[in-house]
Amino acid sequence: MTGSRAFIPPARPVIGEEEIEAAVRVLRSGMVVQGPEVAAFEQEFSELVAGRHCVAVNSGTSALQLSLLALDLKPGDEVIVPSFSFAASANAVRLAGATPVFVDIEPGSFCIDPDAAAAAITPRTVAIMPVHLYGHPARMTQIMALAEAHGLAVVEDAAQAHAAAVDGTPVGAFGIAGCFSFYPTKNMHSLEGGMITTGDAEFARKLRLLRNQGMEQRYQNEIVGANMRLTDVAAAIGRVQLGKLLGWTDKRRSNAAYLDANLKGVTVPPVDEGAHHVYHQYTIRVQGGQDEFQAGLKERGVGSGVYYPIPIHRLRPFLDADGNVGPWKLPETDKAAGEVISLPIMPSLTDEDLEQIVAAVNEVAGA
Numbered sequence: 001m002t003g004s005r006a007f008i009p010p011a012r013p014v015i016g017e018e019e020i021e022a023a024v025r026v027l028r029s030g031m032v033v034q035g036p037e038v039a040a041f042e043q044e045f046s047e048l049v050a051g052r053h054c055v056a057v058n059s060g061t062s063a064l065q066l067s068l069l070a071l072d073l074k075p076g077d078e079v080i081v082p083s084f085s086f087a088a089s090a091n092a093v094r095l096a097g098a099t100p101v102f103v104d105i106e107p108g109s110f111c112i113d114p115d116a117a118a119a120a121i122t123p124r125t126v127a128i129m130p131v132h133l134y135g136h137p138a139r140m141t142q143i144m145a146l147a148e149a150h151g152l153a154v155v156e157d158a159a160q161a162h163a164a165a166v167d168g169t170p171v172g173a174f175g176i177a178g179c180f181s182f183y184p185t186k187n188m189h190s191l192e193g194g195m196i197t198t199g200d201a202e203f204a205r206k207l208r209l210l211r212n213q214g215m216e217q218r219y220q221n222e223i224v225g226a227n228m229r230l231t232d233v234a235a236a237i238g239r240v241q242l243g244k245l246l247g248w249t250d251k252r253r254s255n256a257a258y259l260d261a262n263l264k265g266v267t268v269p270p271v272d273e274g275a276h277h278v279y280h281q282y283t284i285r286v287q288g289g290q291d292e293f294q295a296g297l298k299e300r301g302v303g304s305g306v307y308y309p310i311p312i313h314r315l316r317p318f319l320d321a322d323g324n325v326g327p328w329k330l331p332e333t334d335k336a337a338g339e340v341i342s343l344p345i346m347p348s349l350t351d352e353d354l355e356q357i358v359a360a361v362n363e364v365a366g367a
Contacts, residue, residue, distance in 0.1 A: 008344050008353050010303040013184035014241070014248075022236035029232075034212065037232035041239050045180075045195055048163060048242070050173040052197040053204035056230040056238075057211050060159040060181025063194035064092030064129075066228060067155045067177035070206045073098040073126060079155075080120050081129040082112040083311040084333040089131055089157050090312045101125070102313040104330040108270040110283065110340075111138035113332070118146055127153040132161035132171050134307075134342070135187065135252075135280035136271065140166045140174045147175075155179065159194075160280035162187045163249050167274040172197040177207075182238055187252070187280050188245045190238030193230050251347035252279040255354060259343065262358045265365025281307060282345035286365070290341055296364035297341075302357050305342045 026037055042054040057063050068079065079093045083102040090100040103116040110133045117128055128147055130138035140156075147154045154175030158164070162180060164171045172178025182193035198204050206223075209216060214225030256279045260268045267285035271277045286293045294304050312318055313328045320326050343357055 005301050007301050010305045010344055011185040012346050018240045019237045022240050023233050026232045026236045032232050034229045035232045037235040038230050041235040049170050049197040052173055052199050055196040055204055055207040057194045057228045058230050060194040061088040062228040063179035063196045065095045066207055066210045067179055067196055068096035071153055077126045078124045079127045079129055080117050082131050083313040083330050084336055085131045087312055102328045104332045107332050109136045109272055114139050114142035121150055127155055129155050129157055131157040132164055134283050135161050135164055135278035137164045137166045137171050137275050144174055164278045165276040188241035190234040193234045248347040249278050252345055255345050255349055256282050258354050264362045265367030279345050281342040283340050283342045285339040286341055293364055297360050300360035302360040307342055311337050
């Protein structure tokens with residue numbers, strides 16, 4: 001507490017009466033796995049991604065992994081991925097049997113640098129995974145042109161970017177696959193879950209086989225698959241949340257505009273021309289140490305987070321055989337990891353909350 005004001009957490013999941021009623025309705029129906037709610041959720045989510053085929057799965061990580069598995073990757077195949085992301089981006093590449101090749105980010109958007117991606121292409125490269133980090137879309141026009149020129153697949157990690165767009169085209173509608181997460185603190189959630197979007201009907205069918213033990217008809221297994229199905233309870237919650245997403249997104253963007261206009265002494269997040277940022281995170285850059293800055297915010301009743309303090313290429317699973325960082329030279333990634341702090345941006349923030357966040361940041365920044 002600061003004075004009489006309550007502590008503002010960095011994020012807050014929304015679970016309202018409508019979500020509870022939807023879950024109870026499905027539980028009472030007895031049809032709780034891969035049933036009509038999942039089918040309806042897939043159809044309704046399709047409207048968010050320009051009418052693409054949608055395949056619901058049990059997590060955003062599963063969405064990434066199944067999309068890569070559906071590409072039939074082989075040992076030695078390489079997938080270009082930014083290191084400044086959550087580990088799931090690269091974990092999925094490894095789990096699919098391929099090798100992640102880490103590249104640097106653009107300092108403004110925190111998204112993959114297309115020039116760095118181009119420089120990383122080798123004869124073994126089969127795919128590029130742009131991550132729409134914090135809700136800001138990557139430069140998809142350049143990424144898609146690069147992929148087409150080299151015959152590469154594009155798998156979009158859109159886990160944080162529901163309803164983001166580039167020049168009017170929604171993320172998840174560019175590559176062979178777009179992968180969304182419905183984790184509780186995402187812009188919309190289903191308690192846990194994920195969605196894969198694709199414009200290729202045969203690719204969608206393969207994804208459905210992979211998520212359900214390789215079968216469409218019971219006991220008629222066509223390929224080796226897994227159990228990565230979404231429950232109908234989760235889908236029902238997701239459908240409720242999807243209906244609120246655009247309104248919540250408008251509020252996130254309004255909150256961001258207020259912070260942009262009033263924060264001082266820090267670098268607010270720029271937005272690329274043509275980009276529709278949906279602010280899963282509102283991420284500033286600070287000088288002089290994240291720990292001290294976060295402690296100062298906490299003393300003033302404002303929570304915050306650092307996403308991500310350790311770039312993926314520096315995490316233990318991705319070090320070389322001797323435990324050393326590999327050949328990666330990623331200066332913008334390392335710089336961002338030492339400067340970023342994400343502030344509360346959720347749509348439930350009040351005007352008083354926003355004022356409190358601004359006052360806290362400006363005081364700590366000495367502005």
